[in-house]
Each structure stands twice: as C-alpha cells, then as structure tokens.
Amino acid sequence: MASGLVRYGLLSNRIALIRLRLPTVQRRHFIGEILGVITRPGDTLRSLAESRKLLEEARQELQETRERAQLRPTHTFSPLPNFFPRHAELEALERALAEIPAFTILFGASSVGKTALLRQVLSKSDKYHVLHFDLRIAGFADLKSLYFSLASQMEEYFGKLKDLDGWGKEWEKEAWAFKHDRLGVERRLEKEGEKVETSDIARVMEIFQSSLLRYWNFKPEVESKSKDKAEHDPAGPHPHKGPESREADVTNKKIPVFFLDEAHKLPALIQSPEAMKILLDSMLVLTKQDRLCHVIHATSDSFYQTWLRQLNVMQHCKIISVGDCTRSETRIFFENRLPLDVPEHLQAGLDFDKLYDAFGGKLAHWGDYLDDYVNAGGNLTIEQSSHFVQAHALLNLQLVHSVNPSNKEDDKVQNFQIYSAVTQHGSPSSNTTSLASNGDDSQIGTFTADHLLTVMRRLVGSDAEKEGGKRPRSIPYFPLCREFGVQAVDAMVRGRLLELRWTRTVSEEKDEDENLSIAVGPRLVPTTPILGYAMRTVLKEWEKQS
Structure with a gap:
C-alpha cells in the first residue's frame, strides 16, 4: 500500500512539473494520453505489439535490401563449364560485336552451340552488358511478361551506372524512368483490370532509346588523362565510331547487347501483330538508325528469316550461320575426352573414323554416345545408340x-x-x-x-x-x-x-x-x-x- 502511494505521489509530482513547463493546450493533451494509458492498458499493449511488428518488418526489409545489393547481376553471362573452343565461330562473333552496332541473326540447328558461343564471347570480357531474353523459359509467355521483363532489365542496367566512377547519382534518374513507368502500369492493371497495351511496349522502348542516346553522349569524369582524350573529340564517345576510337574515349562504358534466344518462338508468345511490329521496328531504330546497341536473334528455325522479310526487317539484318564442328575439331574433342570419360580397357572399341561417319561434328551426340558406351560396358554399336x-x-x-x-x-x-x-x-x-x-x-x-x-x-x-x-x-x-x-x-x-x-x-x-x-x-x-x-x-x- 505504501509503495503504491509512493508511486502515485511521484506520478503526481511529474504531472505537476509538466503542467508548469508546457502550454495549456499541450498540457491537456499530454494528460489525456496518460489517463488513456492508465484506464485502457489493453489498447496500449496492442498498440505496442503492432509497433513492434512494424519495426520487425522494417528490419527484415532492410536486410533483404542489403542481400539483394550483394546478388550477382541477373544479366551476367557465365561461360559454360567444359566449353569446347571453336576458334572460327568465336572470332566471327567477336568481329561482329567489334563493328558498329547492327541487327544480327544467328542461325544454327538445335544443339549446335549458338548460346554457348555467345555466352563465351559476351562473358569473357567486361565490355558488354547483355539484356537477355530466353524464350524457352516459361516466365516469358505473353505481352505482359514481355513488358515487365523489358522494364526490369532496363531499370537494372541504368541503375548500376550511378555506382561507376565519374558517373554521378543523376544516372539513377534514368532508372527511375523505367521504374515509375512499370509501377504506373502495375497500378493500372490492379485498379482497372486492363491488359498491357502495345503503347506500353512502344513507350518503354522509346525511354530505352532516349536513355541510350544520353549514355553514349555522356562524358564521365574519369582520370585527367582520359578527360584530355575526350576533349579532343567534341562528338564524344558514340557507337557510330569504330571500337578503337570508342575505347580511347572512355574506359568504363559497356556496349549494350539485346539478345533474344530461340527468337522464332516470339510470334507464338506475342499474339499482337502491332506489338510485334513495334518491338522489331524499335530494334531497327536502335541498330540501323541510331547505332546504339547490338541486337542478336538466335534461332534454329530455317524460315525465321522469311518471316522477318515479310515484316520488312530482314533486309536490314546480317546473317551468321553456325554448323557443327569440323573433322579436325571433332578429333581434338575425341582425343581430349576419351582418356577422361572412357576406361582404358574400353577405349580400343572406339574408332574415330566410324564414329565421325555417324555423328559428324555434333559434339552433343558424341558425348551422349560415349556415356552410353561406358554404361553398356563397351557393348554398344552405333545402330544401338539412342540417336x-x-x-x-x-x-x-x-x-x-x-x-x-x-x-x-x-x-x-x-x-x-x-x-x-x-x-x-x-x-x-x-x-x-x-x-x-x-x-x-x-x-x-x-x-x-x-x-x-x-x-x-x-x-x-x-x-x-x-x-x-x-x-x-x-x-x-x-x-x-x-x-x-x-x-x-x-x-x-x-x-x-x-x-x-x-x-x-x-x-x-x-x-x-x-x-x-x-x-x-x-x-x-x-x-x-x-x-x-x-x-x-x-x-x-x-x-x-x-
């Protein structure tokens, strides 16, 4: 009882002290809050619990943000493990990417190694930034997913420029353009229940073009030596110029590469002819007209170029056809893999000339046959192979x-x-x-x-x-x-x-x-x-x- 009176006395003293220090209106408000806490302790506890929950959610969000910042960029290509080098094809792709940006169609049969070659070229140096769209993945299936994939990758691309030396925080605004356009479309879809329109695709491609134009004409504040070189050329770094002069102007600009893998599936996924025409025409503007980035379509469909020709696109493209390995390359592959994958007592049953006559330079089929040959204990003829x-x-x-x-x-x-x-x-x-x-x-x-x-x-x-x-x-x-x-x-x-x-x-x-x-x-x-x-x-x- 005595302790309760003491606590009541202390509380009364504090309230009296507050009355002296605060104006009349504030004193009344504060006293009301205290009386509310005393008379409704349950509400106070619930409010504290909700505040604690919100604080925990904020901490979790900050932790996830820090983790996302440490993730590898999704556009980064990694070389395939055990990649077999094909020097002629690698040199052809390197020459195409070293020239002024263009619209390139990469033809080749299934499993010939188109994607593997591109990954090897685009990942072995830090010169390229790839906006990659693999149409074999189920996540890209309609106009809506196309739009959000475009906006997200472009936002990521320009958002990372602000972290480069000499670029400054203003480049974050270029990423904001894609972010707020994407958020606007999301809110419209949630409220009105509408679909992604062709105009959405046209708008995001127009923002991309505008941002790339600024990108190539921007002169980053790098070391004084690089600045002196840039000042000698009033036109600034731009992909219209050759790669050597462009590298002399800047040291940290990456060449954008817009890569569509299995591009022949595009018309089946995007049912809108207008959206398809907008997308392809935008790619022509980015390459043929403004020379802002490379566009590469990889396909195994022999009639893809005819479809592009009917859309008035193919005549502006260049073609690179990739076939199977040559006989000499296949022999190197065979001699390198034989001692690694085939036990020594089974190697005598493998004749290179006979196998090459059957499987040619299709290395994927070679690998499958060697695996089946070992699993069968060497008792596997060509006619018994699965292929x-x-x-x-x-x-x-x-x-x-x-x-x-x-x-x-x-x-x-x-x-x-x-x-x-x-x-x-x-x-x-x-x-x-x-x-x-x-x-x-x-x-x-x-x-x-x-x-x-x-x-x-x-x-x-x-x-x-x-x-x-x-x-x-x-x-x-x-x-x-x-x-x-x-x-x-x-x-x-x-x-x-x-x-x-x-x-x-x-x-x-x-x-x-x-x-x-x-x-x-x-x-x-x-x-x-x-x-x-x-x-x-x-x-x-x-x-x-x-």
Missing part, C-alpha cells in the same frame, strides 16, 4: 505416312506430324512458307514417299555415288523446289528431315566437302549427321523390300 534409333524411327514414320495413296480419288498425303517448337501455331514455320513460295501459305505442304526417297538417294545413296565417289552432303534448295514444288520441300524441312541453310556456315563440318566452295544460294542438308547415317540403312531396307 540412331530415333533417326531411324523418324525416317520410317515419315515414309509410311507419306506413301502414295492407293485411292486415286483421294490423292491427299498426310505426313507424319511430330511435335516441334518451330512448327506450332503462330511461329514462322507454321504460318510462313519459304522465300521461293512468294509468301503463299494457303496450302499446307506435304511430300510423298518418292520425294523423300529421291532426296535420300541424292544425299547418301546410289545417286550420290555416281558423282566421282564423293558423297555430297547438301542439295541446292531452289532447283529442288522447281522439281518437287515448294510445298513438298518445305514440308521436309518442317518435318525435321532437312535443314535449310541460307548462307554458308562459318566453318564447314566436313573438311573434304568441295561442293559448298562453289555453291550459290541456300542448301539442304540432313538435320543431323546421324540422320544422314540412318538414311543409308533405311534406303537399303526399302530397296530390299521393293
């Missing part, structure tokens, strides 16, 4: 589904349809015919068994043996179209039987091939070397049966 079995089955399925119909009244041929990302609705292969067809896609192309057997004979059979004993590995595209019809030839390409190459590859896979040295125009080759190997077996089977 041969698949190629053999594909050829037979196409032949049995393409036989000439016995019913004369119904001469329609239904080829065997396989699932392929390049033949789905909306992709260049599904809604675009070849250049030879002049854009006429009113008919679905088909081919007969006789068509396919004739092509096989010219590639690997008796027709090939008539030409001096050397087996040609390609057929001219346009003469075959005039002979069989465009629809039939293109159907074999879409059926993954033939690969259409519009230009020569950087390095030819077969060193002894002499036909391509004098070839003019696009050529047709088997989709993979093992498919060409399987053609021999299938031809013998069909000729024996007939």
Whole structure:
C-alpha cells in the first residue's frame, strides 16, 4: 500500500512539473494520453505489439535490401563449364560485336552451340552488358511478361551506372524512368483490370532509346588523362565510331547487347501483330538508325528469316550461320575426352573414323554416345545408340505416312506430324512458307514417299555415288523446289528431315566437302549427321523390300 502511494505521489509530482513547463493546450493533451494509458492498458499493449511488428518488418526489409545489393547481376553471362573452343565461330562473333552496332541473326540447328558461343564471347570480357531474353523459359509467355521483363532489365542496367566512377547519382534518374513507368502500369492493371497495351511496349522502348542516346553522349569524369582524350573529340564517345576510337574515349562504358534466344518462338508468345511490329521496328531504330546497341536473334528455325522479310526487317539484318564442328575439331574433342570419360580397357572399341561417319561434328551426340558406351560396358554399336534409333524411327514414320495413296480419288498425303517448337501455331514455320513460295501459305505442304526417297538417294545413296565417289552432303534448295514444288520441300524441312541453310556456315563440318566452295544460294542438308547415317540403312531396307 505504501509503495503504491509512493508511486502515485511521484506520478503526481511529474504531472505537476509538466503542467508548469508546457502550454495549456499541450498540457491537456499530454494528460489525456496518460489517463488513456492508465484506464485502457489493453489498447496500449496492442498498440505496442503492432509497433513492434512494424519495426520487425522494417528490419527484415532492410536486410533483404542489403542481400539483394550483394546478388550477382541477373544479366551476367557465365561461360559454360567444359566449353569446347571453336576458334572460327568465336572470332566471327567477336568481329561482329567489334563493328558498329547492327541487327544480327544467328542461325544454327538445335544443339549446335549458338548460346554457348555467345555466352563465351559476351562473358569473357567486361565490355558488354547483355539484356537477355530466353524464350524457352516459361516466365516469358505473353505481352505482359514481355513488358515487365523489358522494364526490369532496363531499370537494372541504368541503375548500376550511378555506382561507376565519374558517373554521378543523376544516372539513377534514368532508372527511375523505367521504374515509375512499370509501377504506373502495375497500378493500372490492379485498379482497372486492363491488359498491357502495345503503347506500353512502344513507350518503354522509346525511354530505352532516349536513355541510350544520353549514355553514349555522356562524358564521365574519369582520370585527367582520359578527360584530355575526350576533349579532343567534341562528338564524344558514340557507337557510330569504330571500337578503337570508342575505347580511347572512355574506359568504363559497356556496349549494350539485346539478345533474344530461340527468337522464332516470339510470334507464338506475342499474339499482337502491332506489338510485334513495334518491338522489331524499335530494334531497327536502335541498330540501323541510331547505332546504339547490338541486337542478336538466335534461332534454329530455317524460315525465321522469311518471316522477318515479310515484316520488312530482314533486309536490314546480317546473317551468321553456325554448323557443327569440323573433322579436325571433332578429333581434338575425341582425343581430349576419351582418356577422361572412357576406361582404358574400353577405349580400343572406339574408332574415330566410324564414329565421325555417324555423328559428324555434333559434339552433343558424341558425348551422349560415349556415356552410353561406358554404361553398356563397351557393348554398344552405333545402330544401338539412342540417336540412331530415333533417326531411324523418324525416317520410317515419315515414309509410311507419306506413301502414295492407293485411292486415286483421294490423292491427299498426310505426313507424319511430330511435335516441334518451330512448327506450332503462330511461329514462322507454321504460318510462313519459304522465300521461293512468294509468301503463299494457303496450302499446307506435304511430300510423298518418292520425294523423300529421291532426296535420300541424292544425299547418301546410289545417286550420290555416281558423282566421282564423293558423297555430297547438301542439295541446292531452289532447283529442288522447281522439281518437287515448294510445298513438298518445305514440308521436309518442317518435318525435321532437312535443314535449310541460307548462307554458308562459318566453318564447314566436313573438311573434304568441295561442293559448298562453289555453291550459290541456300542448301539442304540432313538435320543431323546421324540422320544422314540412318538414311543409308533405311534406303537399303526399302530397296530390299521393293
């Protein structure tokens, strides 16, 4: 009781002291708060608990912010482990990136190493900043995800410039432009339930163009020696100039590279033709007109360039075609990997010439066969390998589904349809015919068994043996179209039987091939070397049966 009276007396003294020091209005307010605490302790405890929770959430947010700041940039490319160097292809890509920025189409069959080559070139130096969009990843599936991916990567790119020496905090405002545009779209979608519009794509690309123009004309305050060099050139560093003069002007400017991997999937993911045209036209402005950044589209679809041509884009692009490794490169790969992956007592059963005849320079198939060979204890022939079995089955399925119909009244041929990302609705292969067809896609192309057997004979059979004993590995595209019809030839390409190459590859896979040295125009080759190997077996089977 006495202690309670003492505490009450102390409280009374403090209240009296506060009354003397505070004005009348403030004294009344403060006393009211004290009385509220005394009379409603439960509310006070709940308020303290909520304040404690908010403080904990703020601490957690600060911790997450510090962790995000230490993460590696998402745009950074890392070289693939155990990358096999292909010097001719690496030099071709380095030359293309060393020139003034351009729109480049990188062609190559599946698993030929397009992405691996680009990752090797773009990651081995600190000269490039990559805005990478891999269309094989499910997170990029529509116009909405395209917009937010563009805005986020561009915001990250310019946001990091403020941390570079001599750039200053004002570059953070360039990142704010993308951030607030993105937030504005997010709020609009939440409140109004609308979709991302074509104008959103156009606006973010326009902001990107404006920011890049300022980027290349900006002179960072670097060391005095670099400043003196920059002052001699009033035009400042700009990608219109060659790479040597550009490097002489600045020491810490990275060249932006806008990279779309598996670009032929773009029309299937973006259903809006207007948005697609805006995106491609923006890329032309960034390259052909303003020379602000490199744009690279990597694709395995032979008809992608025809689709771009119909959109008035292809004539402004340059093409780099990548094929499989040469014989000499494949031998180096074989000799380096053999002692590492194959036990010594199994190595005698591997003959390089026989394996190269089957798998050519397709290193991915070499690796799969060597793994299966070791797992089988050395008891695995080429004909038992998984890739041969698949190629053999594909050829037979196409032949049995393409036989000439016995019913004369119904001469329609239904080829065997396989699932392929390049033949789905909306992709260049599904809604675009070849250049030879002049854009006429009113008919679905088909081919007969006789068509396919004739092509096989010219590639690997008796027709090939008539030409001096050397087996040609390609057929001219346009003469075959005039002979069989465009629809039939293109159907074999879409059926993954033939690969259409519009230009020569950087390095030819077969060193002894002499036909391509004098070839003019696009050529047709088997989709993979093992498919060409399987053609021999299938031809013998069909000729024996007939």
